[in-house]
Amino acid sequence: MADLSHPEEILGKAYDLRLIRRLWKFITPYKRLFWFAMLLLPLQQAFGLAQPYLMKVGIDQYIAQRDLGGLQTVGLLFLGALAGETVMVFFHYYLTMAVAQRCLADLRAEIFSHVQKLPMSYFDRNPVGRLVTRTTTDVDVLQEMFSSGVMTLISDFLMVVWIVGIMFYLHVELALVSLALIPPMAFAINFFRVKARHTYRQIRERIARINAYLGEAISGMAVIQLFAREEKTYREFDELNADHRDAYHLSNVYEAALYSMVEAAGSVSVALLLWYGGGEVLHGVIGIGTVVAFKEYIHRFFVPLRDFSQKYAVMQSAMSSAERIFQLLDTPVTIDSSKNAVVPKPFRGEVAFDNVWFHYKADDPVLKGVSFRIAPGEKIALVGATGSGKTTTIKLLNRFYDIQKGSIKVSGVDVRDWDLQALRRHIGVVLQDVFLFSGDIRTNLALGDRSVPIERIEKAAHFANADSFIRRLPEGFGAQVRERGSNFSGGQRQLLALARVLVFQPEILVMDEATSSVDTETEALIQDALERVMRDRTCLLIAHRLSTIRNADRIIVLHHGEVREIGSHAELMEKQGIYHRLYQLQYEREELKLAVQETEPKVYG
Amino acid sequence: MESMGRLKIYLWRYWRLYLLGGLCLFGTATLVMWIPWWIREAVRILEEGGSLRDVTFYAAIIGLAALAQGGIRTYSRALIFNAGRNVEYDLRNDLFGHLQKLPLAFYQSRRTGDLMSRVINDISAVRVMLGPGVLNFVNAPLYYLYALALMLSMDVRMTLAALAPFPLLIYAAAKFRGRIMKASLDVQQQMSVLSSHVQENLSGMHVVKAYSQEKFQTQQFVALNADFQIKSLDLARLRGIVTPIMQGINGLTVLIVIWYGGVRVMRGDLLVADIVAFIAYLNVLAWPTAAFGWMFSLVERGRAAMKRLEEILNTQPAIASPTTAVPVRGLKNGVEFRDVSFVYERQSNGHPALEGINFSLPVGKSVGLVGRIGSGKSTIAQLVPRLFDVALGEILVDGQDIRKLSLRGLRKLLGYVPQDPFLFSTSLRRNLAFGRDVVSDEELQHAVSIAKLDRDLEIFPRGLDTVVGERGVTLSGGQKQRATLARALVMDPPVLILDDSLSSVDAQTEAEILQGLRSFLREKTCLIISHRISAVKDADEILVLDEGSIIERGSHDQLVERGGVYAELYQQQRLTEELEQI
Known part of the structure; x- marks a missing residue:
């Protein structure tokens, strides 16, 4: 136990203990099943350990006495023990796995639902792939802990205790001789554990380094090739790879040595048993059967010790997976409904930004004191050059991010006091890149709300001019949407997004118009649908279409994170300020094109 | 096989x-x-x-x-x-x-x-x-x-008796192997369904949040998760049956040895020692049998x-040096595009990304490329270092088709600064020196000052030894682009290709960088692609691209006078600049 003085070791133990305690919370709901499974363990082992004892009885009492009837009885008992053990092993394993699968399913669900609550800023920072790994691979590693890690360690421990007990019951001195190698073995195993802990950590670090390097090289392959640095990169990779191999070579030697040593110690113990037990037999103190039984017990005693290194490795990687999982679960949910969240009634589609300051990165404000008011039913076009803060403004309205200063009110209530879900239900969002989920069209339009009647969905699609192309599909509303909606054109996706808004009937519409061009026919359909969608709603639109700004009641001009001009198109044009220039830059061309198109269909020969 | x-x-x-x-x-x-x-x-x-x-x-x-x-x-x-x-x-x-x-x-x-x-x-x-x-x-x-x-x-008889249950064992192993394989395949498949759901959910998180779909998404996940749990348990049940059955059969052989052996010991034609040995052998065989x-x-x-x-x-x-590659020794005459057409494989409509591109880039001269997004500017830049190969026509370097040159030699000629700046997660120093084995501090400093990265380095506490995050995330877009420019300059290549590589740098700094580059570029050959007219207006020849074809070409003054697309772009550029200054 000398290693306890090692601070890192103590820390490691305390930490592992803390992790196990947290994992235990997931087992708690299935406590009964768990304890029931655990209860089968001593039964299973009793059936198993009865077998060598029956051998002893059979050999010493019946075979030696030539008692055929007795031998038969022992044989039947042996068969019974065998059957009992087989059944118990099955039930113990199955019940353990049932507990494991259930609590891991809970853990997976908890990770998933926790991730749903994390703020958008979290997803800006963390790649999707990493989060997927947390819910899948890392939980899988924990399953291994159940099937071959901690559970078997417990059963191994119990087994060892049983065997020692039985041995001492049968013959104290023989037990002492048979177990004489235990102290040096314990020392060796502990030595291994300390050594291996370090090597395993090294291995994990090195494999992580290889994977990081590989991922980076794959995503930066063009750079490597352009600079003709394949050889250098290969050498670097080779170095990491070799380091990893070497660490494993070392751990292989440790594991092989431990395994072989335990095997050898088992045989040496048998030799000791034969030597001392042989004397006892020759003196007539014990029968040969006792020696045979002891030999069997020694065998069963050393198997768990031999497999210790494997289980130890499983435990180690399970602990680091658990650590990563809990780290994710401990990520605070910074944007959530407050305790006294309200749902203002009746809802008025009124929006007010009051001196709003916001930044993604400190010292780099995106919005600098933005203030404006939108009356219920008013249509507002938000214009500005790239980077002026338009997209940020609409993301703040439904609280994707929290602002640092000022206030944003919807229906007269600060968005931070709103019930988050209710707030977002009142605001319909259509973004430039329309995201569709895999599933059918119906699910995409109702977004999984099964209570929405199909009539409402069909009506919405009809109003959004989407039903004509949907009906042309062989499965109609049941047509499958492929990943990210790749089987629909950009224009069709926009129509579907508008239909989605109509299904939900939000009082406020927020839209970032798509810039990608669509054919004239679809464009006409979109404009027509958009007009209908905007009717009777408060609208805040990042306008890219000339028609949108023309139809807006007011235009808000954002420039470098500040509101610089507000007014109608005519007023702002007269002012000859920022809007005037933006108009010339972004919209005038479109106007010209429209004019040309009407008279002469082709611009360039 | x-x-x-x-x-x-x-x-x-x-x-x-x-x-x-x-x-x-x-x-x-x-x-x-x-x-x-x-x-x-x-x-x-x-x-x-x-x-x-x-x-x-x-x-x-x-x-x-x-x-x-x-x-x-x-x-x-x-x-x-x-x-x-x-x-x-x-x-x-x-x-x-x-x-x-x-x-x-x-x-x-x-x-x-x-x-x-x-x-x-x-x-x-x-x-x-x-x-x-x-x-x-x-x-x-x-x-x-x-x-x-x-x-x-x-x-012999004892051996046969002991091994009697083995056919049963082989039968059980064969029977369960197929079922276990199928069950574990099911588990794997369900796991990939589960991960795709998570993947999709996370990619569409903004929609999930905007429409308050968190609960529904979780419900869906829980359903898939439950399916996974059922399938995993099916697998566990099969595995749980196989292991004890194997053990049980092994135990059965031991029982046979004791029973049958015992009877024969009583008859006097076998020793207890033989029974002990048989049991020991069966113990040895237990593991290989279980591991079958x-x-x-x-x-x-x-x-x-x-x-x-x-x-x-x-x-x-698909792109490699030919077996008898022509070695590349410097650049004497220049680069030439001759009737070049190109189609992206992934473009299903087969619409060419470039069609009939002809131009030459003589040594010491510069060519500017402008045009809308998707007009094919970057494709031209990517064809020179053979990131892709042309579909029709040829690109010549000193009169040689680049597909005949040593790939390494060709790429060593070119300093390519890509649109999307990619940096490795290591120190800035190592990133800048990426193209060469040994670089002196002076050379680094020189490149850094041309790329106007020196002011940023002063702010970084560790200067050139600052470690940038994955893909360079710790740097701003402009810093990343300037770092990638410096990385290309360190190589001191005869040809410099700037693929809209200063798009995130503000106009003011860009002007300064271009000013500094001018002296560096005096004896260099340069292909500049930009969405800003200011970057290309001093080029010896400017090409205006639209839908994969060159629609206008000439010097800045010629093109402005012509009053075509370029002139319009130039007008817009001036408006944007005015706007930035407000």
Whole structure:
């Protein structure tokens, strides 16, 4: 136990203990099943350990006495023990796995639902792939802990205790001789554990380094090739790879040595048993059967010790997976409904930004004191050059991010006091890149709300001019949407997004118009649908279409994170300020094109 | 079986380790097998009432054999497992080397995560097959044959009786193997359904949040999760049945030995010592028997993994140096595009990205490219270093088709600054020096000052030794672009290609950089692509692209005078500049 003085070791133990305690919370709901499974363990082992004892009885009492009837009885008992053990092993394993699968399913669900609550800023920072790994691979590693890690360690421990007990019951001195190698073995195993802990950590670090390097090289392959640095990169990779191999070579030697040593110690113990037990037999103190039984017990005693290194490795990687999982679960949910969240009634589609300051990165404000008011039913076009803060403004309205200063009110209530879900239900969002989920069209339009009647969905699609192309599909509303909606054109996706808004009937519409061009026919359909969608709603639109700004009641001009001009198109044009220039830059061309198109269909020969 | 062919090459490379490991396995097996024999001798002495000295003799032999066995076994395991790790190492290196040869088009058609999981998981499956797999494959028949021979030499009838349940065992193994494989495939499939759901949910998180779909998404996940749980439990049930059945059958053989042996001992034609030895042999066989199914699944998994790796390893690099490559020694005349057309593979409509492009870039001159997004500017830039190959026509360097040149030589001529700045997660110094083996501090400083990165470096506490995050995330877009520019300048290449590489740099700084570059570029050849007119207006020739064709060409003044698309772009540019100054 000398290693306890090692601070890192103590820390490691305390930490592992803390992790196990947290994992235990997931087992708690299935406590009964768990304890029931655990209860089968001593039964299973009793059936198993009865077998060598029956051998002893059979050999010493019946075979030696030539008692055929007795031998038969022992044989039947042996068969019974065998059957009992087989059944118990099955039930113990199955019940353990049932507990494991259930609590891991809970853990997976908890990770998933926790991730749903994390703020958008979290997803800006963390790649999707990493989060997927947390819910899948890392939980899988924990399953291994159940099937071959901690559970078997417990059963191994119990087994060892049983065997020692039985041995001492049968013959104290023989037990002492048979177990004489235990102290040096314990020392060796502990030595291994300390050594291996370090090597395993090294291995994990090195494999992580290889994977990081590989991922980076794959995503930066063009750079490597352009600079003709394949050889250098290969050498670097080779170095990491070799380091990893070497660490494993070392751990292989440790594991092989431990395994072989335990095997050898088992045989040496048998030799000791034969030597001392042989004397006892020759003196007539014990029968040969006792020696045979002891030999069997020694065998069963050393198997768990031999497999210790494997289980130890499983435990180690399970602990680091658990650590990563809990780290994710401990990520605070910074944007959530407050305790006294309200749902203002009746809802008025009124929006007010009051001196709003916001930044993604400190010292780099995106919005600098933005203030404006939108009356219920008013249509507002938000214009500005790239980077002026338009997209940020609409993301703040439904609280994707929290602002640092000022206030944003919807229906007269600060968005931070709103019930988050209710707030977002009142605001319909259509973004430039329309995201569709895999599933059918119906699910995409109702977004999984099964209570929405199909009539409402069909009506919405009809109003959004989407039903004509949907009906042309062989499965109609049941047509499958492929990943990210790749089987629909950009224009069709926009129509579907508008239909989605109509299904939900939000009082406020927020839209970032798509810039990608669509054919004239679809464009006409979109404009027509958009007009209908905007009717009777408060609208805040990042306008890219000339028609949108023309139809807006007011235009808000954002420039470098500040509101610089507000007014109608005519007023702002007269002012000859920022809007005037933006108009010339972004919209005038479109106007010209429209004019040309009407008279002469082709611009360039 | 093809995939096994390549594996053989690796196996051969380490034949010494495998052979030595195999010999050690043989040695271990021999000692393991003789120990029960000596136990039998010792027990026989006890049974027949011999002397303690004789028993002690056998006990000593067993003890010595055990120690020797411990030593040899260590070697056998370490040698074979290490050989497996060596193959893993070679395979991973070879795969990495091959990946480096594959062109950009390969990476555009695959997801990084997918490639990563192949390299990681598949290689590990192959390694398990070649380490633990090989060991067990050698050990199992060795143990069986050895044990069988020794048992038969003791007593034929007893051997046959003891092994009577074995057909049952083989039947059970065969029956369950198929079912377990199917069940574990189901589990894997459900797991990939589960991960795609998570993947999609996370990618569409803004929609999920905007429409308050968190609960529904979680419900869907929970349903898939429950399915996964059921499938996992099905698998657990099968596995849970197989292991105890195998153990049970093994126990049955022990029972037969005791029962049948006991009866024969009573009859006097067998010794208790024989029973003891038989039980010991059956104990030795317990592990290879239990591991039977496991062994086959290792091999099956390893072979499937190797097949997937082969798919990558057998992908011929579409862009490579020709076998008799013309070496490249500097640039004398210049670069020329002759009737170049290009179509992206992934573009299903077959609309060419470039069509009939003709222009020349003589040494010491510069050509500017402007045009809308998607007009084909970047494609032209990417064709010069052969990131893609032309579909029709040719690109000439000093009159030679670039496809005839040494690829390495060609790329060494070019300093290419891509649109999307990619930096490695290491120090800025190492990033800037990426293209060369040795770079002096002065050279670095020079490049840094032209790229106007010096002011930023002053702010960074560790200067050039600042470590940038993954893909350079700790830097701003403009800083990243200027760093990639400096990286190209450090190479001091005869040709510089700027692929809209200052798009995130503000106009003011861009002007300063271009000013500084001018002196650097005096004797360089330069292809500048930009969405800003200011960047190209001093070029010797400006090409205006639209939908893959050159629609206008000439000097800045000529083009402005012409009053076409370029003139319009120029007008817009001026408006934007005015706007920025407000």
